Amino acid sequence: MPNKRVSLSEAVSSISDGSHIALGGFAITRCPIAFVHELIRQKKRNLTVSQCIVGMETDLLVAAGCVSHLIYGGGSLDHFGLVEAINRAIARKTITIEEYSSLSICYKYLAGALGLPFMPIKSVMGSDIHRNLKREGADKLIVESTCPFSGEKLLFLKALNPDVTILHVNQCDEEGNAIIYGPKWDNPEAAKAGKRIILVTEEIVPKSRITGAAETVLVPGFRVQMVVHVPYGAYPTSVYKVYDYDAHHLEYYAEQNKDENKLKAYLDENVFGVKDYWEYIEKWGGIRKMQEIKADSHLGY
């Protein structure tokens, strides 16, 4: 079995400026925070990010100036607050956006995952989301059309194939056979649509753990290029059955991201001002904090 384990910095080095990356977080859960910190540290530029529901990791990445284009279906920090760095960047036009609904993003991934050029959908049509997505010629994103069998009105969504899909998963073997616990939102289709897949995992498990639960594996391991082992790599967002979100940290973040200077200070302190991810975890309370937010095995949080 090929061993695809690499360090965080090696995995991030493989992403070139201008790439299209799909990120696998959802608001405040399973956000690939460690990976995004490293993208920021390596000063990646002009990234296109796609995601069905954006959350903390994408807000950080936009705040750090790494993103030039965002393809998404909305997002927030749930009741903690809004993705203010993204909202500010939209208002100031420092990023361009293609804004869809959650399902339409997933259908774009699904088309990409199936190797189809487009996918018909029966939502979005007639809304201002639809109106804002109208482009001409080579930039065309959606087409109003009809079913060739029944004549029913349909909207065709152009397939999405990210250069790299980056997901934070519960468990993974060295080949990239991964298991996610709980709901999976856009992750299965985002992974399968990706030209490359990089998995950040809480835990490296032996192959026997995978063969004993093969029906739960996210995507066959041969599709995965890199596996990065980063325990607590989604902190302060939650990983179902491993740790809860850190409410105190998220409340703090939702205050900082309202103000550009405060957010810059947050990045200086938590990303640029630490020598590695472990130092960031230490800063927020280290083992003691991780023990406090450790998930109960029945509840999963």
Place this chain on the structure above:
Amino acid sequence: MEFTRRELMAAAAAMELADGEVVVAGIGLPQVSTVLAVMTHAPNITQVMEIGVVDAKPIHPSVGIADPRSWLEATYYGSFVDVLGMILHRGFVDVGFLSGLEVDQYGNLNTTMIRTPKGDRHINGSGGGNDIASLAKRTIVIMPHEKRKISERVAFLTTPGFMEGGNTRKEAGLRGGGPSRVITDKAVMGFDEASKKMKVISIHPGVTREELVQNTGFPLIVPENVKTTAAPTREQLRWIREVIDSDGLYTGEKA
């Protein structure tokens, strides 16, 4: 028995749900209303959450659908395509609960942006809202009743109601039936069958007709013989206060 406005809203929303229906309900009043229906008259409701969760039984309040507290003891975990795709898009969702920054006279919702003197300010976007509004057999909108939130025309049409009224929703090609009710802290509203304009079904106890009209951003249709919204029953209040929302987070005096 005394009750809060939000307890009344929860009970009114619960009464809109029938046994055996499939319901998409987010955190807050929609979930309280759905669980209330399950506990009282509609035990066989299936609850779907867009993140990929079916029939969860939460015991702790959560901060949103990304909070694992809202996934507890579910019977199914899948993806968006599994749930919003193969349940909602397929046509199996009877009722979707929606809310937003603003709803207009045709039940269109804005969850994308607000206009400010300094320019447009982007907020959350659609999430699954547009998909639910487009595809559910009917939707129920829950809103605070304020003039700027119940407006003539939404600043941004994120999720379609009856669009421009009349037949325009059907003509756009949408399969779902559109909004059936708008439940606010002042009234329960429906839509005129032909014009698809919002009209009052019942006014909450203690709210005057004038108060209602003054707090609505367009000339609201109030029928002459309009009813008063039914007060929550003793049984409904007991379920809300003792079981479903015992901390009063969503239905209490300060909610």
